[in-house]
Amino acid sequence: MKYEKSQIYSALQEVQATVGKENLIEAGHVRNIQIFGDEIELDVISMNPTLQAKKKLEVSILKAIHDHAYPKVKVKVNVIVPEEAKQLASAQQQIRGEAIPGVKNIIAVASGKGGVGKSTVTANLAVALAKMGFKVGLVDADIHGPSMPIMFDVTNEKPGNIEVDGKQMMDPVENYGVKMLSIGFFAGVDQAVVWRGPMATKALTQLIRDAHWGDLDFMLIDLPPGTGDIHLSLVQAVPVTGAVVVSTPQQIALADARKGVAMFKMDAINVPVLGIVENMSYFTPDELPDNKYYIFGEAGAKRLTAELNVPFLGEIPLVQSVREAADVGRPAVLQETTPVAQAFVEMARRVVEEVVDRNDNLPPTEATRITTMAGCSPKKEKTS
Numbered sequence: 474m475k476y477e478k479s480q481i482y483s484a485l486q487e488v489q490a491t492v493g494k495e496n497l498i499e500a501g502h503v504r505n506i507q508i509f510g511d512e513i514e515l516d517v518i519s520m521n522p523t524l525q526a527k528k529k530l531e532v533s534i535l536k537a538i539h540d541h542a543y544p545k546v547k548v549k550v551n552v553i554v555p556e557e558a559k560q561l562a563s564a565q566q567q568i569r570g571e572a573i574p575g576v577k578n579i580i581a582v583a584s585g586k587g588g589v590g591k592s593t594v595t596a597n598l599a600v601a602l603a604k605m606g607f608k609v610g611l612v613d614a615d616i617h618g619p620s621m622p623i624m625f626d627v628t629n630e631k632p633g634n635i636e637v638d639g640k641q642m643m644d645p646v647e648n649y650g651v652k653m654l655s656i657g658f659f660a661g662v663d664q665a666v667v668w669r670g671p672m673a674t675k676a677l678t679q680l681i682r683d684a685h686w687g688d689l690d691f692m693l694i695d696l697p698p699g700t701g702d703i704h705l706s707l708v709q710a711v712p713v714t715g716a717v718v719v720s721t722p723q724q725i726a727l728a729d730a731r732k733g734v735a736m737f738k739m740d741a742i743n744v745p746v747l748g749i750v751e752n753m754s755y756f757t758p759d760e761l762p763d764n765k766y767y768i769f770g771e772a773g774a775k776r777l778t779a780e781l782n783v784p785f786l787g788e789i790p791l792v793q794s795v796r797e798a799a800d801v802g803r804p805a806v807l808q809e810t811t812p813v814a815q816a817f818v819e820m821a822r823r824v825v826e827e828v829v830d831r832n833d834n835l836p837p838t839e840a841t842r843i844t845t846m847a848g849c850s851p852k853k854e855k856t857s
């Protein structure tokens with residue numbers, strides 16, 4: 474079949490440019506349409522440097538060409554981000570608050586709905602990253618129910634004080650290779666529940682900024698469920714590298730996860746969504762390890778990622794040992810050889826991949842970036 478450039482141009486008029494109201498052709502964002510046998514290749518400009526925007530643009534172009542010109546043709550899209558678009562995004566990041574010296578990547582872990590296992594996933598992600606050799610810090614900002622001290626078996630510890638450049642700072646507690654601060658250390662679980670608005674925000678900012686974290690590859694922030702004040706405060710207080718959203722496959726959890734993703738994508742917030750983790754994907758009894766029971770529905774979060782065009786970061790089974798491990802303060806990923814531990818390690822690998830991808834495609838949070846998967850092979854268990 475012979476393909477006509479004019480047909481391709483008219484199909485691309487159906488796709489909106491990444492800024493303004495014009496379509497791609499009106500905006501002059503399509504360059505170098507080339508036809509090689511049964512393949513069309515073209516360059517397109519994206520004024521939005523985020524990975525999501527670029528992927529969305531690519532998908533829209535494929536769809537437009539298939540729907541309005543040639544249904545079966547192979548299409549290769551090269552998305553180009555001009556330097557000024559990168560600089561603009563960088564400037565937008567600056568007004569968000571200063572980076573934290575020594576902290577390379579800040580990852581917010583969120584869920585729309587409570588009780589879907591956000592804190593469990595965060596704790597296991599933190600330990601998995603530490604086992605891979607990364608320097609990891611964890612901020613438990615879940616003011617409604619800080620659970621990290623229990624999950625890390627440090628309920629009887631208190632963060633120390635340390636003088637840094639003449640200033641008194643909190644010294645995070647450490648276990649399993651993860652430095653950690655929790656609102657629970659200061660307020661006690663019962664008090665923390667009543668914290669709201671400015672008080673919660675102030676506490677969160679102090680946990681992040683008034684602590685001596687040292688050099689970290691990753692700072693994970695376990696947010697309260699939902700989409701509230703504290704989420705907005707966080708993105709104003711620090712430049713968040715990306716967000717991980719946790720959901721179960723259940724419809725009501727997915728509806729809230731969708732809201733969570735939408736919140737991070739809002740123009741005013743504009744935090745790249747690294748992807749969605751599906752927790753409690755299926756139940757597997759210990760005595761029948763090959764049996765999978767999809768008690769909350771099957772692959773719901775996976776479908777949602779396809780629909781929202783965000784990465785799928787993995788599925789974690791519902792296993793009794795995960796709950797037991799959380800309760801005794803030894804995250805399940807430390808079990809090493811169990812399938813659920815491997816699922817957590819695989820999820821951590823996917824998160825690192827997405828961070829690398831994001832840092833390659835967006836202005837960095839700081840000058841030093843993680844741009845390699847080196848160090849991603851699990852090393853020997855490190856416990857304290």
Ligand SMILES: Nc1ncnc2c1ncn2[C@@H]1O[C@H](COP(=O)(O)OP(=O)(O)OP(=O)(O)O)[C@@H](O)[C@H]1O
Nearest residue numbers: 587588589590591592593618790791792795796799
């Ligand atoms: N994959 C899993 N298998 C078994 N139990 C799990 C799993 N994930 C989480 N749980 C258990 O489910 C309960 C809720 O988990 P968790 O506290 O992590 O949820 P959450 O989303 O952080 O809750 P919230 O933020 O509303 O306090 C805990 O008892 C936890 O041990």
